[in-house]
Amino acid sequence: MSGPLEGLKVLDIATIIAAPLAATLLADYGAEVLKIEMPGHGDGVRSFPPFKDGKPLWWKTANRNKQFATLDLRTPEGLALFKRLLPRFDVLIENFRPGTLDRWGLSKEVLWSIQPRLVILRATAFGQDGPYRGRPGFARIFEAMGGLTYITGETAGEPTHPGYPMGDAIGGLFGALGVLAALWKRAKDKDAPGEEIDLALTEAVFRLLDVLPVEFDQLGFVRGRIGNANGYSAPAAVYRTRDDHWVTLAGSTNALYAANCRAIGRPDLIEDPRFANNAERVKHASELNDIFQAWCATHTLDEILAAFNAAQGTLAPIYAIDQIAADPQAQAREMITRVADRDFGSVAMSNVVPRFMVDPARLRHAAGDVGQDNRMVYQDWLGLSEAEIDALKRRDVI
Known part of the structure; x- marks a missing residue:
């Protein structure tokens, strides 16, 4: 023990x-x-x-x-x-x-x-x-x-x-x-x-679901479904890659937004007044998500991950279990481990x-x-x- x-x-x-x-x-x-x-x-x-x-x-x-x-x-x-x-x-x-x-x-x-x-x-x-x-x-x-x-x-x-x-x-x-x-x-x-x-x-x-009661109480707002978008941050969605993988993007601060823009080679978006802060970016979320989706659609998963890692952006691959098992961070941390089992020796x-x-x-x-x-x-x-x-x-x- x-x-x-x-x-x-x-x-x-x-x-x-x-x-x-x-x-x-x-x-x-x-x-x-x-x-x-x-x-x-x-x-x-x-x-x-x-x-x-x-x-x-x-x-x-x-x-x-x-x-x-x-x-x-x-x-x-x-x-x-x-x-x-x-x-x-x-x-x-x-x-x-x-x-x-x-x-x-x-x-x-x-x-x-x-x-x-x-x-x-x-x-x-x-x-x-x-x-x-x-x-x-x-x-x-x-x-x-x-x-x-x-x-x-x-x-x-x-x-x-x-x-x-x-x-x-x-x-x-x-x-x-x-x-x-x-x-x-x-x-x-x-x-x-x-x-x-x-x-x-x-x-x-x-x-x-912390925000539901307070926003209903103070604003009369009943939160609904928004798919893979994000109600409090933009750009934030799920995008398909050129080689048919999926990635997800997040990042609500100006610094992270800027890093994400640099990752896709669009530093011009950083100074655009429509996207000056997170509140404005949420208002224009569909425009931003379209831009990031279009870029991801023309790049492979490896290319996307390399670009965002280099820019220190906040994007991640959407993993199935086989990808979790193969991930070097998961392996280094032993996220999956083997345990003694009476029927199969170990599982x-x-x-x-x-x-x-x-x-x-x-x-x-x-x-x-x-x-x-x-x-x-x-x-x-x-x-x-x-x-x-x-x-x-x-x-x-x-």
Whole structure:
């Protein structure tokens, strides 16, 4: 074990992506995370494609660095075992609909009577109260009702979801951040009580769209879709190269605008009064984007990158995964690393972010099989005999 959270113990009883991702991030930073799944089928992400030899590849990275046990909390025996396990842990992460754990006999009062300093992260679609509290949710729901989907897509086109469940990823980040904030209070005060964190995943998406509420409040402005243009900077768009690659351009300051103009051999644009500052450039964004698009269309990707690097402009290639893997910066930083895996020896996945230079965190292993650590949990930790464990398994308690 290594990393700044070494010694922290996290119990993950959540499913699918957002809440388990919060636990995975804590595991990346060195926490010891036990993931408890339902006996038999386990977490639903195990059924998500893609597969290799029948093994789910997404699962391997989504729940990396964890230990895996099975337990049916809905049974009296399962509930009793859970209560015996709980004192070992500092953090509990769950994403059941509000009131579910209460109905199973695990209200926060019961949890805190067993572990008074327990930090409880509850992740739901809409939060623990309000008229939508009981509604189910997935990433597309969070993205849609959090405002992200409406502003994404072409101006005259349909609202567009990202090609990856970003609503879950955003929620996972806020979940991990919330847990760390609660732990800081505990670190400062040894007598601090436990904490209950109410993470509404729709609110997490909305929180990142900082400008929407203030511009609506003060200007009555409802932000819409503008494709790959930029509402606060120009020129800024996606351009096709002569050899059929794509690049993206940004840069809101006068200095960066000047560098971008020099990169395409148009220093005359720097002094043009229509483009004197960022506000004026945004007004004339379509003219500027046409100029930069026309230049890119007559140059190859390598020529464009060379020109902008020489001028210190702010343009980047739009990478697919094969290009990320081949990029020298990505290779130098080991953005992709290999991790031990039970099925394939090792598999590639993204590295820990951010880096801790004094106490480095590291990836230890890919996610494992349903209940693979049951013997360790129930025999080594709780002292059950092999006969007792086998009996629990026959009754589908574990």
